Amino acid sequence: MTGxxxxxxxxxxxLSLVIIAVILLQEGRQANLGAIQGAADSFLERGRARTLDxxxxxxxxxxxIVFFVLxxxxxxxxxxxxx
Numbered sequence: 001m002t003g004x005x006x007x008x009x010x011x012x013x014x015l016s017l018v019i020i021a022v023i024l025l026q027e028g029r030q031a032n033l034g035a036i037q038g039a040a041d042s043f044l045e046r047g048r049a050r051t052l053d054x055x056x057x058x059x060x061x062x063x064x065i066v067f068f069v070l071x072x073x074x075x076x077x078x079x080x081x082x083x
Contacts, residue, residue, distance in 0.1 A: 002081070008074040015067045022063060026056045 004081075005074065005078060008070060008077065012067065012070055012074070015063060015070065019060065019063050019067060022056055022060050026060070027053050
């Protein structure tokens, strides 16, 4: 393994941990069921949660795209330079 392959591997591991963290920070799709159970949310809290969820969803997409581009780059490097 070359140093470049090791570096890509380390970056992929870090990105995978970041993807997991960002996904776990997102609010679930059934979060609005709290109103059925009697939980009260103020208007401002719901608005803040929506914007935070929108930002997290956007970052999830960006990080996932970077992750897959790095995977493809790593495959190409090992195929053409590693052989």
